[in-house]
Amino acid sequence: MLDIPALGPTGPYRTRNRTTVPDAAGIPALELTSVPGLVVSHWIDQLRGSAPLPVTETAAVLAKAADVFEGHEILGDDLPAHERRVSELTGTPLAVVRECDGLITATLRDVGRMPFAARPTGCAPVGTAVPDTPSAGAVWRRAGDVLAVQAAGNSPGVHAMWPEALALGYRVVVRPSNRDPLTPLRLVTALREAGIPATQLVMAPCDHATADLLVERADRAVVYGGQDVVDRYRDRADVRTQGPGRSKLVVTADADRRAGLGLARAGALHHAGTACTATTGVLVEEDPAGFAAELAAALSTVAPARQVDDGALLPCMPEDTARRLVTAVLDRATDATVHLAPRVERLGGAGDEGSLATVTPAVVELASPRDPLLSYELPFPCVWVAPFRRAAVDVLDGSLVLSLHTGDPGLVAEASELTSVSNVYRGRPTSWTHPDVPHDGFLGEFLMRAKGLALADEKRSVT
Incomplete structure (x- = not known):
């Protein structure tokens, strides 16, 4: 069986407490590390204390990560072998896995598209330094520092969304689904090899109690689940739920x-x-x-x-x-x-x-x-x-x-x-997608906020 570690701020992390994950036929396929709550809490502190990469550099790093995701061997698998393994593990048709991986790499190469569309027209672009902003206007800034993602396992495509947070300056902790830890492992590894510091991006497999701790310790959280998850976080402005589509x-x-x-x-x-x-x-x-x-x-x-x-x-x-x-x-x-x-x-x-x-x-x-x-x-x-x-x-x-x-x-x-x-x-199926059309709103609406900014002339007195 494969041994799947967590990916912490200092590298792969293994624990004695592990979860056995079966494949689509019910046969044990891999052992997944389960990170305890104290360790996860410490990791979030480390992420919070790490300065994000400059926005001007991040786009190039994410584009390079797409090349790594597609071209490097990770866990000994090239991309076709990885996709077959994910299909065998999850029961998802191989063609769907390939399509989702294509969505992930396309998003990495065009990661600025969604933030640009989401940014209010009255705000200066993300990454604009204060001296370069208008003397009176608005800037678009993060609403927090750390984003927690409790991922779903029904489709590898869910991992095409959260890299946008890295482009906006967030540090990210991903809790993979037990059903598919392989896609986030490959993506996080590719992002790190491309230049995202390990102190800005971790993968933390954990039990449900620790997953709740992730939500509480992070500044923002994206949580996938059923109606029970939606009901639990319905009144939380800092939690974005991705529940049943209906x-x-x-x-x-x-x-x-x-x-x-x-x-x-x-x-x-x-x-x-x-x-x-x-x-x-x-x-x-x-x-x-x-x-x-x-x-x-x-x-x-x-x-x-x-x-x-x-x-x-x-x-x-x-x-x-x-x-x-x-x-x-x-x-x-x-x-x-x-x-x-x-x-x-x-x-x-x-x-x-x-x-x-x-x-x-x-x-x-x-x-x-x-x-x-x-x-x-x-x-x-x-x-x-x-x-x-x-x-x-x-x-x-x-x-x-x-x-x-x-x-x-x-x-x-x-x-x-x-x-x-x-x-x-x-006149289109419910499954239709387009790069310029948000899925359940723009993620940037949730992660960012407009801040008013007025810069007085230093030679004038301010009253």
Whole structure:
């Protein structure tokens, strides 16, 4: 098994307390160090006392880190070997892992793009020295010094976000998911080899109690998790939660139905259905039952495959986990119409060698758009279809991404006013992304603040 250390301010750090991490078939694959709370607290003190790299230098360092991430061997793996190992460990299709790693390196090479877009137009650019600012105006400055990241393991792509904090002068402590410690290990190692000092960036695998300590000791924290995590930190201005996406697609009567089916299928299968931007609910204005049947037919052609196969579209997991997911859907769908029932497909292994399986897509028709199941997320392609009326746009609230397949610009405008919707797209799947479009807002909004600045002429008296 691989031995995965923490990465502290003085280098790799190992403890006697370790967590055994199984692969997607349930077979033990690696031993992960678990850092105790006192050590993590000391590391944060060291990060806080370390001066950040000048902003003008950071962009070049992060771009170099992209080259290291792609071209160097880390843990003895080149990038293709690393991606295969991550796929085997997590059950994420290999094509998805490759796509996410491409997103990470693209972000490293263009890390200034998001901060530039997020910065208020009245503020001087990040890194502008005080003598070079206007005599009266505003500067954009950090709201703290240390950012803690409690990462998710559903997708390597979550690690494309936090390097932006380094570009803004934050020191960062990453708590990896037990499911995927390999992606952050490779990224943190690459950043350090490129020139980010170890006293500014650490990786701290730890238990849940220590993870809570990370949030309390850091100045800002980004925390991934379920609804329980969102509820716990709901009133914390210093914590940004990345919870369930509950992303939805609306297909109105005036829109091309075949194109709408294409959007629904693409959104449902995005990142094997595990991403927060994958389509969970579809609301249909005309004949939702017929749409559900057509979507079921379109998704029924998805073939089960091992995660390392190039054509794999579904997540892989231990067989008992797959059976629990199927039960979770069918137990909740007793008062609904199941157009495509999920099933467990075994892909190999048994007994002591583990048992690899996948869950095929599900399509369930609900009688009401107010049924809570419309927002019930599962870590595989599972779509809930419900009727839609334009007079009840409020049912769309609470969605990370809302995609509208419609010819009605008024509906798009009304939906964009919903306060609990982060992204609104028209004619695109919920999974669509673009470098200039923020994911759940700009990270810079959370990490930075505008400060007023007025510089009096030294020759004048100040009253």
